[in-house]
Amino acid sequence: MTSLSRRSLLRGSVAAAGLLSLAACRSAAESGDGAAASAGPRRGGTLSLATTIDYTPSLLFAQSANTLVQRLVFNTLTRYDDQLRPQPELATSWQPAADGRSITFKLRDDVLFHDGRKFTADDVIFAVKNLQNPVRSAQLRSTAATVTEFRKNGDHELTLELAHPVSNLFDLFEFMIITDSATVEDAVAGKQLIGTGPFRYGKRTPGSSITFTRNEKYWNPGRPYLDGVEIRVIPQADSLVSSLKTGQSHLSYHVPGKDLAGLKGSGQFQLRPYDTGSGAYYIGVNVSAEQVKDKRVRQAISWAVDRERLVQQALGGYGLPSAAPWPKSSPAYSDANATHYRHDPAKARELLKEAGVSGLTLPFAHSNTPDGTAIAQILQHDLKQVGIETELQPTDSPTMQKQLISQTMPALWTLSHGFAQLHPATLAVSAYPFNEAKNSSHFSSPGYTDIVQRAWKRPDSDSAEAKALYQQVTDTLLDEAFVIDLAIGGQIEVAGTKVHGATLNKFNYLNLDDAYLTV
Amino acid sequence: MTTLAVGLRRRRLLPAGLHTLRGTAGVLLVGVVVLAGLLAPLLTDADPLAQSGLALAGPSGAHPFGTDDLGRDLFSRVLHGIRTDLLISVTAVPVGAVLGCALALLAATSRGADVAVQRVFDLLLAFPGLILALAVTAVLGPGRWPVVIVIALAEIPGFGRQLRAGILVQREREYALAARVGGASRARVLLRHVLPNAVDPLIVQGAIAFSLAVFIEGAMSFLGVGVRPPEPSLGGILSQSMAYLSTHPGYAAAPLLVVTALVLGLTLIAEALNEGIRR
Numbered sequence: 001m002t003s004l005s006r007r008s009l010l011r012g013s014v015a016a017a018g019l020l021s022l023a024a025c026r027s028a029a030e031s032g033d034g035a036a037a038s039a040g041p042r043r044g045g046t047l048s049l050a051t052t053i054d055y056t057p058s059l060l061f062a063q064s065a066n067t068l069v070q071r072l073v074f075n076t077l078t079r080y081d082d083q084l085r086p087q088p089e090l091a092t093s094w095q096p097a098a099d100g101r102s103i104t105f106k107l108r109d110d111v112l113f114h115d116g117r118k119f120t121a122d123d124v125i126f127a128v129k130n131l132q133n134p135v136r137s138a139q140l141r142s143t144a145a146t147v148t149e150f151r152k153n154g155d156h157e158l159t160l161e162l163a164h165p166v167s168n169l170f171d172l173f174e175f176m177i178i179t180d181s182a183t184v185e186d187a188v189a190g191k192q193l194i195g196t197g198p199f200r201y202g203k204r205t206p207g208s209s210i211t212f213t214r215n216e217k218y219w220n221p222g223r224p225y226l227d228g229v230e231i232r233v234i235p236q237a238d239s240l241v242s243s244l245k246t247g248q249s250h251l252s253y254h255v256p257g258k259d260l261a262g263l264k265g266s267g268q269f270q271l272r273p274y275d276t277g278s279g280a281y282y283i284g285v286n287v288s289a290e291q292v293k294d295k296r297v298r299q300a301i302s303w304a305v306d307r308e309r310l311v312q313q314a315l316g317g318y319g320l321p322s323a324a325p326w327p328k329s330s331p332a333y334s335d336a337n338a339t340h341y342r343h344d345p346a347k348a349r350e351l352l353k354e355a356g357v358s359g360l361t362l363p364f365a366h367s368n369t370p371d372g373t374a375i376a377q378i379l380q381h382d383l384k385q386v387g388i389e390t391e392l393q394p395t396d397s398p399t400m401q402k403q404l405i406s407q408t409m410p411a412l413w414t415l416s417h418g419f420a421q422l423h424p425a426t427l428a429v430s431a432y433p434f435n436e437a438k439n440s441s442h443f444s445s446p447g448y449t450d451i452v453q454r455a456w457k458r459p460d461s462d463s464a465e466a467k468a469l470y471q472q473v474t475d476t477l478l479d480e481a482f483v484i485d486l487a488i489g490g491q492i493e494v495a496g497t498k499v500h501g502a503t504l505n506k507f508n509y510l511n512l513d514d515a516y517l518t519v
Numbered sequence: 520m521t522t523l524a525v526g527l528r529r530r531r532l533l534p535a536g537l538h539t540l541r542g543t544a545g546v547l548l549v550g551v552v553v554l555a556g557l558l559a560p561l562l563t564d565a566d567p568l569a570q571s572g573l574a575l576a577g578p579s580g581a582h583p584f585g586t587d588d589l590g591r592d593l594f595s596r597v598l599h600g601i602r603t604d605l606l607i608s609v610t611a612v613p614v615g616a617v618l619g620c621a622l623a624l625l626a627a628t629s630r631g632a633d634v635a636v637q638r639v640f641d642l643l644l645a646f647p648g649l650i651l652a653l654a655v656t657a658v659l660g661p662g663r664w665p666v667v668i669v670i671a672l673a674e675i676p677g678f679g680r681q682l683r684a685g686i687l688v689q690r691e692r693e694y695a696l697a698a699r700v701g702g703a704s705r706a707r708v709l710l711r712h713v714l715p716n717a718v719d720p721l722i723v724q725g726a727i728a729f730s731l732a733v734f735i736e737g738a739m740s741f742l743g744v745g746v747r748p749p750e751p752s753l754g755g756i757l758s759q760s761m762a763y764l765s766t767h768p769g770y771a772a773a774p775l776l777v778v779t780a781l782v783l784g785l786t787l788i789a790e791a792l793n794e795g796i797r798r
Contacts, residue, residue, distance in 0.1 A: 238765060258762050313574045313589055368661070368743030370762055377589055377749045381570040394661050394743055 045517040046228040050249035054233045057190030061136040071509035074177035074195035086170045100165025100459020107156040111219045121158040126181040139430045165459035168423040198224040225516035250496045257316030276421035277327035277488040288442040289411035296355040298481035302341040303348040304386040318490030325420040332424040332470040348386040361389040363410035368394035424470045425456035443482040536795020545787030556601030565592035567599040600751040608732035611667040615674025623682035640676040656744040685717025726789035730782045
């Protein structure tokens with residue numbers, strides 16, 4: 001008797017659960033309908049965004065895999081438009097000195113931090129000093145470190161004195177978030193985030209979600225339109241895609257290229273590529289290894305790889321085959337640079353012969369994720385076709401990062417790098433594989449150092465002369481081939497048809513000032 | 520009841536266990552998979568490592584199972600993957616079995632040794648298989664040999680415990696007692712009289728061990744710490760196919776079916792043998 005009643009209870013609860021999930025499906029389906037019903041921005045609603053990688057509080061001031069939080073809670077002094085011209089944000093105007101050794105900012109005087117305190121020039125001084133602190137591991141530290149002196153003229157005017165002119169100065173102001181000095185330690189510990197941005201930091205459940213609520217006293221009147229934002233952390237790409245398909249999430253920047261094809265055909269989503277890309281895939285060469293000392297061997301490797309096939313097979317077709325590190329957003333980008341090396345096994349063999357190299361076997365480290373393994377196998381196969389044998393060394397990501405920084409990589413490795421999306425000097429003085437003074441490849445040449453320093457230490461960034469210098473940097477990189485770029489990964493925004501106005505800045509900070517949801 | 524009589528009965532009963540429906544099904548499943556693996560070079564002349572521009576193609580005359588994400592022939596990769604798995608299992612399981620049995624025999628020599636060996640088994644059993652795998656590869660790096668070592672280590676306690684239990688039962692039986700009274704040395708009683716009668720369960724354990732080996736190889740390659748790419752292994756193919764599960768489910772189907780057939784077949788054989796022994 002008891003067993004019978006237990007069974008019926010079970011049966012009842014299963015039925016109830018089924019009914020509930022049916023109801024949930026229906027509400028999701030209903031909310032998906034009538035997408036383009038109303039035109040124009042609408043106040044209200046909570047935007048739900050899906051990402052595969054959780055936000056790491058200790059990397060708040062560094063470029064990391066998840067930089068969605070930065071521009072939601074904080075502001076920057078300026079922001080770039082698509083032609084990399086700085087536009088006002090917390091700074092209303094600026095005046096660089098003619099010799100490029102100082103710059104004077106006028107700041108907004110109507111900005112409040114989330115705790116009610118007024119934003120002043122002191123906050124900018126703190127932000128620069130904060131990035132100069134090595135503990136913050138900010139990649140643009142070398143640029144921040146050129147600021148030697150601060151001169152305040154009242155609370156809302158500030159002059160920064162520089163040790164020497166730098167061409168990537170506004171990359172710094174695109175990168176540098178203005179934080180509250182009193183709570184900065186809490187911020188990197190993940191306890192609270194106090195900024196001036198459009199949203200207040202709500203609740204964070206590590207590995208699961210972060211919520212944000214509207215900043216009612218935002219300096220930009222009427223903004224943001226949204227009542228709140230939720231970032232959901234969904235590590236499995238499959239689950240992330242189904243969360244988008246069911247309407248649980250509205251927006252994602254982390255859908256792998258392989259899964260985009262399925263979303264593109266459905267008509268449920270808008271796919272928008274960003275010129276900045278999601279980093280560049282490359283083969284790094286440790287030039288201190290005897291077999292690859294000769295640059296002709298490195299050039300042969302560059303001729304041997306089939307970049308088109310790599311993009312098709314490993315990146316699902318979403319990427320730009322390129323022999324140079326620059327995405328299309330960079331002033332150094334050109335088609336000629338991107339196609340400098342094409343797939344030409346015959347030429348590769350010829351160069352190897354010229355260098356007198358045969359029977360080469362090289363260790364080749366790669367990340368042991370499925371994607372990293374696929375890329376490494378493609379490259380291994382291509383290199384084998386020209387007579388270069390490689391021994392794959394699957395390595396976990398933290399170990400690779402450590403080897404990259406400590407310069408203990410084997411003869412070949414493959415990874416991806418960022419920091420090429422802006423002014424070329426930012427890459428050459430900030431990124432580990434490219435740093436002219438100390439890079440993972442053990443490459444150094446007076447010529448490279450000289451050209452990088454000249455491209456960096458100049459007051460302007462877009463003149464013909466500057467561009468000629470950038471081209472010289474590119475030429476050196478292509479000729480020396482100590483970093484062999486393969487492809488720029490696609491940065492694709494996948495947005496449900498209800499979502500409008502979301503954008504990323506050049507460092508992939510999510511800007512939702514003008515974003516809204518239609519009913 | 521002599522050693523001989525017991526031995527004879529065992530020899531008669533064991534194949535009988537496999538004559539059941541369950542046993543036959545198991546032998547068939549494993550037989551087909553093993554043959555496919557052994558005859559791989561004859562069944563296909565496609566190079567399992569040769570890549571092409573034709574990625575994720577469906578089944579066709581040239582590629583019976585289609586191609587993988589890098590344009591390699593999936594049929595050839597699966598067949599060669601079976602070979603890799605078989606080679607690993609055939610090396611690792613006997614090593615684990617011999618080590619486990621040796622430890623069990625050592626434990627039978629004295630009470631102190633028994634306690635020590637039991638704690639070693641406890642230690643090995645307390646390590647979840649994957650943690651053990653990660654620990655071993657953290658030291659040795661990924662590759663074929665670490666997989667063999669992990670499987671061998673994981674198999675030791677299973678064989679050891681089974682044999683120890685058998686020895687404990689058998690050495691109190693009359694024939695063992697008679698041998699001892701007859702003046703046989705301790706080692707002789709153990710090796711000559713007790714051991715042959717205690718190995719029955721080990722044959723069942725052997726079948727289970729092979730399925731565990733397939734399982735561990737799959738798990739390790741799936742996590743990227745197993746057989747080094749580009750060499751095919753069943754777990755490695757599965758791992759690469761996961762990203763395409765929603766768009767190209769056929770890619771994962773072939774390695775999945777093979778792993779399932781292998782593990783199911785071995786389990787069926789183990790069960791059939793077990794029944795045969797108990798009858």
